[in-house]
Amino acid sequence: MIKPFSVRYGHVNVREYFQLNDLNSDTRIALWNCLYLFFWTNNHQTGVATKCAQSVWIYYLNQPADNIPRYDGGYKGDKTLLSAIRGYIYGEEWYLVYDSIEFIIDRTNSYIDLSKHLNSVFRKYGVGYTLINGCITPISNEDEIESVQNAVDNDTDSSRSHFERALQLMTDREQPDYRNSIKESISAIESLCRKITGNDKGTLGACLKTLEEKGYIHSAMKGAFSQLYGYTSDQCGIRHALTEEDVNPTLAEAKFMFVTCSAFSNYLLAKISD
Template sequence: MRFSERHGYSEPRQSLQIEELDQSTRNKLWNVYWNNRFLISDRLKSFYKDIWNDYFERPLDEMDNVDNKIKSVFGEEKWYEILDIVEYISSYSDESEVGPDFNEVLEEEKSAYRIVDGEAVPVSDEIELEAIEEGMEKTRKYEAVREHLEQALAHFSDEDDPDYRNSVKESISAAESMAQIVIGDEDATFGQALSKMEQEYGLNGALKSSFSSLYGYASDQEGIRHALSEKSDVSFAFAKFMLVNCTAFVNYLIAEYEAE
């Protein structure tokens, strides 16, 4: 906190930036890109060509001063277009430190969005964010589980057309898939897997009952796991609740049972 804020001469930011990114945030996000652009790829020219072609969708023979074009997005475009390009930059290289640096700015500036696995996610609670990030990291060796989590996150965070019903479906499927791995039976239902974990692996009975009930409720809600072509009224809040809780359950199973 600055001197002026500590001593009451100016007001620190109190509220979240929801569906907005002010000039300070825009400048700092641009600075992250500028400071880290050589980490994005060991071949910066390839990055320039790809972002010009894939993101800006401009003719390659017109490519000129790509950094100025990128800077204009941070400085002039709408908030969601900035998150679009932050996603692109973050996901360009898995080894890049750019994503965490973007998140540091977003947290500092009290933005309601974070970059998780290369996607901008509207998660305002740091505990929720940590659970999702931990799940994405821990499930790298569990391909099926990670794929469900990635799909849940993608459906949830789609700014143009979020699909909360399918996000919930994939969240449940991630928890179910992890439970199947723990008991070594890929054909078991979530309920069967939970029962076996209680009987043979010492899963706490109350925890088993709570997740069994949550699974049943979510599965019945708007027919989550059935008739997916029909319109759904599943809310943002419920989809976020299921994403966070199912990911936390996956994290718990990995930590508790060291599933291989």
């Protein structure tokens, strides 16, 4: 999305426009409006929204199951399920708001459509995150988003599960595990290369050599990914036991590996389909 006029021409501080560790009031209102208009209202008659709201009340807000308020409506100021959820989105810390959104999406039957609408809000208000496969992910570049989404949607079953796990480990806000996220990303490529070459027990290096011989990848590309594979073996004990000298990888490294591996996966699938 193109930045607004006010940001492009310096009338609004760019740091204020892009939200990474905060949510301003306008964004919170927009997120609530999105949920209310596209989910709570549209799915109320089917019962899906009501059951979801009740789950938020009981399992997320940890409120008494025998004291569930009415879904919505009544006099202004009456406590309802939706007013409780709205109050949470308006008033809680930004990361807890994201937790609640993920909880809601996980309990909907159409989270992909809802994610699409929420991502539009993220783009409009400069939120530096994107909903991918139900996880709020620190990726906002459109090309990166498309690459990651395609990999999660279109890969083989085994490599897709590795990418999904890498995404979950990277986006866990309580205990992010960047080391194992990197491991899962490279494992997704290894799994895909084994599938393409038919070598179920081959190392990534051996499979890349086969792909080069078949003309799927250039020798320079094979060399680049072989070195990247070597990085996961040597750096930070990512694929081996930790030592006292090892340094924990960061979000930047986990994100780089996730995006790079997803792009390479998409490239391989496109080449073998030609």
